[in-house]
Amino acid sequence: MKTPLEVIGRKRDGHEHTPEEIQFLLAGYLRGEIPEYQMAAWLMAVCIRGMTAAETLALTDAMVASGEVLDLSAIEGVKVDKHSTGGVGDKVTLVAGPLAAACGVKVPKLSGRALAHTGGTLDKLESVPGVTVDLEPERFIQQVRDVGLAVAAQSPRMVPADKLLYALRDVTATVPSIPLIASSVMSKKIAAGADAIVLDVKFGRGAFMPDVASAEELASEMVTLGEGAKRRTVALVTAMDNPLGRTVGNALEVQEALDALAGEGDEELLEVCLRITREMCALAHVTADVEKVLRSGAGREIFERMLAAQGGHLEQGLPVAPVQVAIKADANGYVEAVDALEVGLAALELGAGRVRKEDKVDPAAGFVIEAPVGARVRRGDALVTVHARSQELVDRVATGLGGAWRLSEREVRKPPHILARVDKNGVTRGG
Ligand code: URA
Secondary structure (H helix, E strand, O other): OOOHHHHHHHHHOOOOOOHHHHHHHHHHHHOOOOOHHHHHHHHHHHHHHOOOHHHHHHHHHHHHOOOOOOOOOOOOOOEEEEEEOOOOOOOHHHHHHHHHHHHOOEEEEEEOOOEOOEOOHHHHHOOOOOOOOOOOHHHHHHHHHHHOEEEEEOOOOOOHHHHHHHHHHHOOOOOOOHHHHHHHHHHHHHHOOOOEEEEEEEEOOOOOEOOHHHHHHHHHHHHHHHHHOOOEEEEEEEEOOOOOOOEEOHHHHHHHHHHHOOOOOOHHHHHHHHHHHHHHHHHOOOOOOHHHHHHHOHHHHHHHHHHHHOOOOHHHOOOOOOEEEEEEOOOOEEEEEEOHHHHHHHHHHHOOOOOOOOOOOOOOOEEEEOOOOOOEEOOOOEEEEEEEOOHHHHHHHHHHHHOOEEEEOOOOOOOOOEEEEEEOOEEEEOO
């Protein structure tokens, strides 16, 4: 067998690894025999040289094999998971999950916490008084059988390699590599045990991927990895230049999801939620009129049952921020863009997300977008209402946040939101 130095050198020089070389590196790293500086050098070589489809598959397999794989065979039918690569105001799981379950799909969803400026589903759920996201496998499986849906935290026993590698990537400027992101996300999805996966791959100012082309490439790699592991996988490529929907922040987004499940809400949010739900139904071979199910309120009922099953007391009300201040337009015009990155960073500053892993989030903090893209505003109209713990925090974010709104003198048409669909047959452009 080659030494770690020789294997790293092969990637540096642009050669293709054998699966054995990848297993050797990962296993050696996990056992503590290959030090972090060597692993970091290899990650940087991967960032620069890339990986072939076969290498990415071998890395994903080795990551999955580093821990436990959830056995969901006790749940009848096709189990469908849903995953987003992360965005600002992305509460799609909270709408599409219950809606798919109301259509008859079994939805076992393991999720993550907030990463950088993008909100995490678990933090959103935990803003509901009493909710727990730490479910042991038996309870998780029983809840999917009873309610149709459970959303819980991934066990640390699953894909321990990703935890270590991600932490190392985070401090060595090696996060933005398509094969590394694809294997990180898909190893967790494969270990989570569902039969089929719908991915929402976001691009734009508020997302990991800067443009539609790189999002399509990531989506294609993830679909290939899912299919390679015998999981039917479909990805939608969606825009994240502007925040999704009308709220950003944990409790605010839960309320928006509840409203959307009653059929009321932002058009774009409903469009993407309906589309993801249809894809989930198709993968589960469930025939349903998703819009009709939405109008019936059955999705909202499932969401409420899920929260109650996880210890939630929605009747106690969601947390409300003590200070609510509107930021106003200083000119007349039409909203051309709302910079999702600026809004996400401001939300982070307010405490709606976390800068360090151990930070506690403020469940009530966030924003209500009063003037979304396309809206006509007059000088003095509210653009956004800040929900914060103190006036001092409002003052801290006010300037950056106000600057996120770009006004135009001319009427603005909303750009398309769903740009492409990717499955095992390739990319189809258009909504
Ligand atoms: N999310 C993940 O889980 N992994 C990555 O590498 C990037 C985003």
